[in-house]
Every structure is written in C-alpha cells, then in structure tokens.
Amino acid sequence: MATITVTSPEGVAITTPEEAVSPTSKDGGRRKAKDVELLYEALQKELWAVVRESLRSPTAGPNLGLVVQVLQQEEQADRAWALSEQAAPGGPRPRQLKQRWREAVQKAADGSLPQKMEFQTGELAGYLDRIRTRVVEDLGAAKRNVVSIYPKEYEPFQVYVQSYHQAVARTLEAITNDQLQISDIYSLLDWLHNIYNRDVLGTVCITTPFNHSHLGPLLPSETVDRLELDCLNSVRTKVTTELSQLLEEEEKRWMETLHVEEYQITLAKTVIQRLQVDLERSATINRSLGSRVAQCSLNGLADFLYSFQRKVEMFHESSLSGMYADNQDGYVAKTIAFVNCCPPFRGFIQRCVQCDPAINEDSLRRANSALDHIVSQGVRVLSDRLYQHIRPFFDKLVKRKWLTNTEPMEQIEAEIKEHFKKYHRLDNPPYQVLVAELHRRVVMEYLRAVMRGRIICTSLKMRKRTAGRLRDEGGQIKVLFKDLESPSSWLDSALSHISEIILLEDVPSIQMEVGMLVREFPDVRKKHVSAILNIRGMTRQAERQEILNIVKDIENSDSGAARLSRDHALFSEIPVTSEVHCLNVGLSRIALTASSCFSSLRAPRKRRAPVQENPDDVL
Numbered sequence: 207m208a209t210i211t212v213t214s215p216e217g218v219a220i221t222t223p224e225e226a227v228s229p230t231s232k233d234g235g236r237r238k239a240k241d242v243e244l245l246y247e248a249l250q251k252e253l254w255a256v257v258r259e260s261l262r263s264p265t266a267g268p269n270l271g272l273v274v275q276v277l278q279q280e281e282q283a284d285r286a287w288a289l290s291e292q293a294a295p296g297g298p299r300p301r302q303l304k305q306r307w308r309e310a311v312q313k314a315a316d317g318s319l320p321q322k323m324e325f326q327t328g329e330l331a332g333y334l335d336r337i338r339t340r341v342v343e344d345l346g347a348a349k350r351n352v353v354s355i356y357p358k359e360y361e362p363f364q365v366y367v368q369s370y371h372q373a374v375a376r377t378l379e380a381i382t383n384d385q386l387q388i389s390d391i392y393s394l395l396d397w398l399h400n401i402y403n404r405d406v407l408g409t410v411c412i413t414t415p416f417n418h419s420h421l422g423p424l425l426p427s428e429t430v431d432r433l434e435l436d437c438l439n440s441v442r443t444k445v446t447t448e449l450s451q452l453l454e455e456e457e458k459r460w461m462e463t464l465h466v467e468e469y470q471i472t473l474a475k476t477v478i479q480r481l482q483v484d485l486e487r488s489a490t491i492n493r494s495l496g497s498r499v500a501q502c503s504l505n506g507l508a509d510f511l512y513s514f515q516r517k518v519e520m521f522h523e524s525s526l527s528g529m530y531a532d533n534q535d536g537y538v539a540k541t542i543a544f545v546n547c548c549p550p551f552r553g554f555i556q557r558c559v560q561c562d563p564a565i566n567e568d569s570l571r572r573a574n575s576a577l578d579h580i581v582s583q584g585v586r587v588l589s590d591r592l593y594q595h596i597r598p599f600f601d602k603l604v605k606r607k608w609l610t611n612t613e614p615m616e617q618i619e620a621e622i623k624e625h626f627k628k629y630h631r632l633d634n635p636p637y638q639v640l641v642a643e644l645h646r647r648v649v650m651e652y653l654r655a656v657m658r659g660r661i662i663c664t665s666l667k668m669r670k671r672t673a674g675r676l677r678d679e680g681g682q683i684k685v686l687f688k689d690l691e692s693p694s695s696w697l698d699s700a701l702s703h704i705s706e707i708i709l710l711e712d713v714p715s716i717q718m719e720v721g722m723l724v725r726e727f728p729d730v731r732k733k734h735v736s737a738i739l740n741i742r743g744m745t746r747q748a749e750r751q752e753i754l755n756i757v758k759d760i761e762n763s764d765s766g767a768a769r770l771s772r773d774h775a776l777f778s779e780i781p782v783t784s785e786v787h788c789l790n791v792g793l794s795r796i797a798l799t800a801s802s803c804f805s806s807l808r809a810p811r812k813r814r815a816p817v818q819e820n821p822d823d824v825l
C-alpha cells in the first residue's frame with residue numbers, strides 16, 4: 207500500500223499507520239493493535255490541526271491537500287473492510303475519518319467563536335456582532351482556502367456552514383439559560399430574526415450557495431416565545447408600575463412649582479421615551495412582535511392617560527376653592543402645559559396604530575377620549591378667564607353712545623391681545639381649538655348685542671353710521687383673529703352682511719343680502735332677520751314680509767342631507783331678547799318727533815335744569 211506523509215504545522219512528518227505496521231508484524235496481533243490505535247490518534251491530531259489552521263493562513267498550502275488524500279485513502283480502506291467483514295469477522299473497525307473530519311470542523315468552529323465568558327450583561331449587541339464578524343471571516347476563508355481542495359462529494363462549504371451554524375446555536379442557547387436584561391433580549395431577537403439571516407448567511411452565500419434547509423433554527427421556538435413574552439412583560443411593567451409612579455411624582459411637582467410660569471412639562475416626553483424604546487425595537491424585529499408590543503403599550507397608555515386626566519381635573523377643581531388665588535399666572539401656565547402634553551401623546555398613539563392597524567378599538571377610544579377631555583377642559587378654562595375680562599364691554603355695544611364711542615371695542619381687542627401673550631404658548635392643534643372658540647365667542651357675543659334691539663335707526667344718516675360701525679368693528683374682529691391665526695374665518699362675514707342689510711335701500715338688494723346671510727349661516731331664523739330689520743327702522747309690514755319670506759324659502763328648499771352637514775352653527779345660540787314690533791317703531795318715531803319739539807321749546811331753560819338724556823333711548 208502506498209504511504210502518505212503529512213507535515214503538521216509544527217513541522218512533524220507523519221505517515222499513515224499502514225506504513226508503520228508492515229505485513230510481517232501481524233504476527234504480533236493484539237500487541238500491535240494498540241500501537242496502531244495510538245498511531246491513528248496521533249495522525250488525527252495532526253490532520254485536524256491542519257484543518258483548523260487552514261482557515262488562519264493566507265492560503266491552505268500543500269498540507270491540506272495531503273490531509274484530503276489521507277481521508278480518501280482511509281475511506282477506501284473502510285470500504286475494503288466492509289467487503290471483507292463477513293470473511294474476517296472481528297477484524298479492525300472502520301476508521302470513519304470523513305465523519306471525524308466533520309467533527310473536527312465542528313470543534314474548530316466552537317473554538318473559533320467568542321466564548322460565553324466574554325459576554326457582559328447589557329452588552330449582548332456587541333458580543334453578537336463579534337460572533338457575526340468571526341463567522342463571516344471564517345466562512346470567507348473557507349471559500350478561499352478550503353473548498354476547492356476537497357472533492358465535490360464532500361460538500362465542504364455546506365459542512366463548514368452547518369458547523370458554524372451549530373456552534374452559534376450552542377452559544378446562544380448557553381446565553382439564554384441565564385436571565386437577560388430587556389435590552390439584551392431585544393438585541394438577541396433582532397439578531398435571530400434579521401441580522402443573522404441578512405448579514406451572516408446572506409453574506410457568505412453570495413458567491414458559494416448552500417442548502418439553508420439543513421441548518422435548522424438557531425434556538426427552539428419555545429425559547430424564542432419566552433424571550434418575546436419577556437418583552438411584553440417589560441412593557442406591562444412600564445405602563446403600570448413605572449408610569450404610575452412617574453405621574454405621582456409629577457403631580458407633587460405641579461404644586462411645588464405653581465409659582466413658576468411653566469408652559470411645558472416633561473411628562474409626555476418622559477413617558478413616550480420609555481415606551482418608544484420597546485415600540486421601535488420590537489417593530490424592527492418583526493411585525494408580529496411589533497404589533498403585540500404596540501397593543502400592550504396602547505392598553506397601558508390608555509389607563510395612564512385616564513389617570514392623567516383625573517389629576518388634571520382635580521387640579522382645576524382645586525382652583526374653584528381659591529387655592530391658586532395668589533398664583534394665577536402659574537395656574538394659567540400649568541393649564542397650558544397640561545394641554546401641550548396632548549399633541550405628543552396623540553402622535554405616539556398614532557404610531558401604535560401604524561404598528562398594528564387592527565389595534566384594540568376600546569383602548570384607542572379611551573386614550574383619545576382622555577386627551578380630548580384634557581384639551582377641552584383647558585380650552586374652556588382659558589376661554590372663560592378671557593371672557594370674564596371682556597364681557598362687560600359687550601354690554602356697551604350697539605347702543606346710542608356706541609355710535610360715537612370706540613372704547614368698548616378697543617378694550618375688547620386690547621384684552622384679547624394681552625391674554626394671548628400667554629395663550630400663544632399653546633401648541634397646535636389645541637391652540638387653534640382655543641383661538642377658534644374665542645373667535646366664535648366674540649362674534650356670537652357681538653351678535654347678541656345686535657339682537658337685543660337697543661338701537662333703532664330713524665334716518666338714513668343714522669343707518670349709515672350704524673352700518674359703518676358694524677362694518678368697521680367687524681373688520682377689527684376679522685383682522686384681530688387673522689393675526690391670531692384663527693381657522694374660523696367663516697365667522698367674519700356675519701357682521702358685514704348685517705351691515706349691508708341695514709344700509710341697503712331697495713327691497714330686492716336687501717333680499718339678496720339676506721339670502722347670502724342665510725346660505726352662509728344656515729341656522730339664521732326669521733326672528734334674527736326681523737331684529738335686524740328693526741334696527742334699520744323698517745316699519746312697512748309688506749316690505750318686511752317680502753324680506754322674511756326669503757328665509758322661509760331657503761329653509762324649505764334646503765335638503766335634509768344639507769342640514770346634516772352643517773358645521774357653521776352660530777345664530778342658533780343667539781336669542782332675540784327684545785324684538786320690537788312695527789307698531790312700536792312707528793310710535794317711537796312719533797314720540798321722538800314730539801320729544802324734539804318740546805326740547806326745542808325748552809332749550810333756553812337748560813342752563814338751570816339740564817336734562818339728563820338716557821343714552822339707551824330708542825331713536
């Protein structure tokens with residue numbers, strides 16, 4: 207039999223046992239058998255050393271080729287033994303060096319990977335990256351130095367890939383036997399679901415394909431399920447224990463810093479940062495885990511927001527008892543800060559929905575409902591505080607003195623501007639909700655003053671003055687709220703239409719203007735138009751009826767679908783508190799004429815007993 211000499215990395219030359227044990231030595235039998243086994247063991251050590259070092263050298267060199275020849279020679283000897291087995295029972299067993307070679311590659315892979323002792327808690331991402339680097343480098347070296355030397359039937363690259371895959375699996379299994387931090391669990395799951403397939407197997411198979419189906423999972427499904435459950439439990443802990451504690455601490459801080467004008471608080475930012483880590487990391491791992499974490503986050507967030515809502519309510523309830531009487535600026539600032547928490551929370555809720563479109567509707571409704579309540583309560587508080595300052599000035603509008611006194615409207619405008627120095631700190635969209643509400647309230651209160659009927663025009667000149675004031679102050683309101691970026695510009699035309707109805711002369715023009723008013727404000731009723739006609743001093747019943755019929759005709763022609771879509775409700779909340787009838791208007795004119803005559807006759811006596819004229823007398 208031919209002999210094969212293999213030079214080990216240490217420079218030792220070895221030959222196959224067939225050379226060392228000549229046919230003449232078989233008489234020794236059993237005594238020599240042990241020597242043969244020892245020689246085989248020595249041979250295998252040198253063979254596997256060559257196999258191991260072939261991945262660490264720039265090239266495999268000639269030694270690996272000699273190793274392959276030994277393997278092939280031993281395989282041939284095994285086959286010969288198998289054929290002669292029945293003829294020589296109890297003879298030497300096959301050496302199975304090819305199988306031993308596979309085991310050697312496996313041991314080489316185990317020894318090459320970073321060992322578990324190198325892993326530090328909280329740093330699993332870096333440890334896994336070192337594994338990734340080593341596997342890619344070794345399998346790259348196998349492609350360069352090893353694959354071409356082995357016969358195809360050995361499937362050398364498949365053997366190397368499977369060996370490293372199994373080595374990785376054993377390493378991960380050892381790691382998961384211990385309790386892991388949540389950050390390490392996310393790193394491991396991401397590596398299992400994404401990084402390993404993409405950056406390890408996907409990289410090494412670019413030039414040399416292999417059979418993925420023979421690899422199997424890196425970890426059992428039960429282990430992966432347990433890791434994912436740990437992620438969900440971590441989220442549940444955050445949204446129950448951690449966030450509740452955070453809210454309690456935040457509530458104490460509100461009271462301690464009430465003297466500070468604080469328009470932003472960190473509550474929303476802190477809560478979102480804590481939940482966002484789980485949401486983002488789970489979403490990058492896979493859609494299923496991301497969906498479950500999103501649902502768990504939203505469920506807990508809905509409970510948290512309801513608790514936040516209740517604490518905000520108690521904060522406002524305390525103000526009714528005068529607790530914040532000495533810290534009104536701080537109270538307003540905190541109110542704005544609470545509302546400013548809502549847009550970020552809504553954004554995070556939307557992200558949860560994006561991660562799981564089939565998210566629990568009840569949790570979504572509860573979360574949004576709590577935020578809606580906080581915003582509406584804050585808007586109501588801020589709106590009411592401003593309204594308390596401007597309400598007295600509305601009582602001075604649309605009276606006799608109002609025709610020559612611009613102070614009431616100027617005071618209203620000044621108060622609004624002063625309050626909005628603070629209200630501008632509101633974030634959108636709550637700011638737009640507030641300014642839209644105040645815009646509507648100002649226009650509505652102005653219209654209330656109009657509908658009280660405290661002024662009646664008795665001449666064209668007076669109608670022009672009244673219409674001009676309505677037009678000018680309507681323009682002031684329009685400019686004011688445009689500067690405040692109100693989204694409710696549809697309110698601005700109400701006073702301009704009323705001004706035109708008072709000013710216009712001919713009935714057809716008035717009818718057209720009334721028609722425009724009713725179409726832009728579908729909740730206008732005949733009593734409103736009648737009150738406007740009273741202000742302009744229209745006494746002829748036939749003309750009034752022609753104009754009022756326009757309202758009736760438009761109402762009758764309006765479809766049910768149109769009524770359902772109306773979102774510009776304004777006049778429906780404005781009562782006509784003093785509707786003057788035509789006869790009373792006529793009598794008022796007579797009374798005015800008589801009063802004028804008596805006043806002219808008594809003019810010389812005014813120095814002795816001046817007459818105090820009532821500014822609210824009907825003209």
